Amino acid sequence: MNSCDIYKVSLGINSYKIFIGKDIHKSITNYISYYKNYSRTVVISDKNILEKNPSLFNKYLKKQIKFDQIFLPQGEKIKSFKYLELIIEKILKLEVDRDTLLICIGGGVLGDLVGLASSLILRGLDFVQVPSTLLAQVDSSVGGKTGINSKYGKNLIGSFKQPKSVIISTDILKTLSKRDINAGYAEILKYSFISDKKFFNWLVDNGKKVISLHSESCVYAIKKSCFIKSKIVSIDEKEKGMRELLNFGHTFGHAIEAITGYKEKLKHGEAIFIGMYLALKFSAFLKICKKEVLEKYTSHLKNLKINYKLSDYNIRISQERFLRHMRFDKKVKNNKIKLILIKDIGSPVRLFLENEKLLSNFLKNELK
Ligand SMILES: NC(=O)c1ccc[n+]([C@@H]2O[C@H](COP(=O)([O-])OP(=O)(O)OC[C@H]3O[C@@H](n4cnc5c(N)ncnc54)[C@H](O)[C@@H]3O)[C@@H](O)[C@H]2O)c1
Known part of the structure; x- marks a missing residue:
């Protein structure tokens, strides 16, 4: 062996x-x-x-x-x-x-x-x-x-x-193409945001090596990600609670993928970079997290030259269409959109949106 x-x-x-x-x-x-x-x-x-x-x-x-x-x-x-x-x-x-x-x-x-x-x-x-x-x-x-x-x-x-x-x-x-390597990095970054600030700090220092497939760093990031996912799945196989945290960035991201028609123009990982950006921005908008948390995310991706905004991908979506697709996501319960937001790096929160108007206003501003 x-x-x-x-x-x-x-x-x-x-x-x-x-x-x-x-x-x-x-x-x-x-x-x-x-x-x-x-x-x-x-x-x-x-x-x-x-x-x-x-x-x-x-x-x-x-x-x-x-x-x-x-x-x-x-x-x-x-x-x-x-x-x-x-x-x-x-x-x-x-x-x-x-x-x-x-x-x-x-x-x-x-x-x-x-x-x-x-x-x-x-x-x-x-x-x-x-x-x-x-x-x-x-x-x-x-x-x-x-x-x-x-x-x-x-x-x-x-x-x-x-x-x-x-x-x-x-x-x-x-x-693997450079674009697909970068797309995979979205999920690695997700793990750091939902569970491990130290891992995020490690990614800030080593992210470039990971996406260059530098052997040791890449293997470390894969192991760390698999470790976090296997723990979560072992606790909650059917997504009744903790596993929902893995959806950070995905309610926004899946809506964008559905709207853009699952085309090559936007890969899943790229949609998740945008989705995490919007989820963090919405977290800051609701004052669930400080603006610095969002800034840490954006400055890390800028440093890696990875795009994270809809406009970077030349995508325009109306607020009504975006909301309609978010409502269709599996994460809707009792007619309320469920979002994974971030209090701080490593500290996620689940939020059932009581007042959809808040999201609607946020999107209106974000998509103009
Ligand atoms: N089931 C889950 O828990 C889960 C979690 C996250 C994402 N997903 C799904 O994963 C999908 C995205 O996966 P992906 O990013 O791997 O995309 P993908 O499967 O489309 O692969 C991307 C591209 O890489 C090529 N490729 C694959 N291996 C290669 C290799 N070794 N060398 C060269 N080219 C290679 C493929 O032909 C393809 O063109 C989405 O549909 C998403 O919904 C599922």
């Missing part, structure tokens, strides 16, 4: 391990319990990953296992009913049985889709996540949320389906 760190997501019989190492994709089966008990393996990835990293499939995987492979197009558009049906039909065509293992090698988009397919086919097939983007390594591959989008909103159709293991190999990131 290559050297790696191991974290556990403790969920009774659905518990699993997250393995984090430099090049553990070269020996994937070492990190899958009882691999020999599976009748067959189907590897699912996207065409872009195959093109950029053919050795992943043709060299390392082929050396270890016999498998069928399916490659989908890349992009947020595949988180749709159309591609859910397509992937399910492709897998069923292989005449799979219930002892089939699905291995998903991809970013958050593919992981969300394959996770959902795995929860539906034959009422549930085992699946393993091999996240291949920074965002998937620090966030989406852990925690078992699967889903596709609807025209009414982001991730509105989905299930909870925990993987059998998560195999994080940081060398896989070497072929």
